Amino acid sequence: MPAAPPPHAGGMPHPTARTARTARPADVLAVAALAAAVPVLTWYAVGDLSVQGTDLDHAYRAPELPAWADAGLVAAALLAAGLAAARLLRPAGLLRRDRRWWGVLLPAAATGLLAGWGVRVATAGVIGANIGAGLVLLVGVPLGGALLLWAVGRAGVLLRRPASTT
Template sequence: MFSAGAALVVGVPVAAWGLMGQQNYEGLPASELDYAFQPWDIGDGVAAVVGALALALAAAGATVLVRGARRGALDPRWWGVLGPLVVVGLMAGVGWRILTAGGVGANIGAGLLIIFGTPVAAGLSLWALAWSVWLATDRSGDGGRPGGGDLGGFASRGV
């Protein structure tokens, strides 16, 4: 379950970044555009292939997690951790394309993303961290056994 969750959380931002493509202003060569942040020197074709592979990885991870939740191998409370992390990943992938978009003059989208996106991403990340720590140390899912099963003192239910 951990590997599937990692595949989902890591695959989403890479897929969003790769499949979105570079968002430059049309009509001018890239050398004449202004950038808030310089984009990586990766072609759109390579980025699209990487994005497609990451999307397949994320879909496989999501499939394993959904099946695990249905079988009872994944405590459904862990979706409260995975959901915010997926949203932050999507924001990061799309946000990087916004921050590196070439334009003429100021990149207003980059400024708005930094002003409004950063607190949202930070809040979602802190929520996921707090919820995961609470779930990992919660002993109520273990039937009250001390030690939390096989994870060295942490509550093993759902991990």
């Protein structure tokens, strides 16, 4: 029987082609599912931001969905977020094996928060001009785009590099 390779710095076994892989496809899918669930859950948590009154102006009109579709969308987002978090945070999960993935998950989640909140602001019924919708377009969209580009770029880098041994 061949002897195991000696431990290297830090007392951990030397990474091999099998152990050096940082993320499995299911891990990457869990990160994506969590990032996709955050805007839906934020949208639901923020709620309608329209002012009270009649004859309201809208910068953008939200699509009219039946109540069952709203509930189903939120339930699916909660389920996806719960399953993804359970996969990522379990003792052998990606975020515990390789903490560098927090640099992907946090910007992706921040993008989702901006998106969910921004949709509620942009579709709010107001009296007069919806200045918040303009601010979302001028500040929120570029910021969310930059955060999302960072998350995708960082994920690409991490998928090409071996896992950190520290």
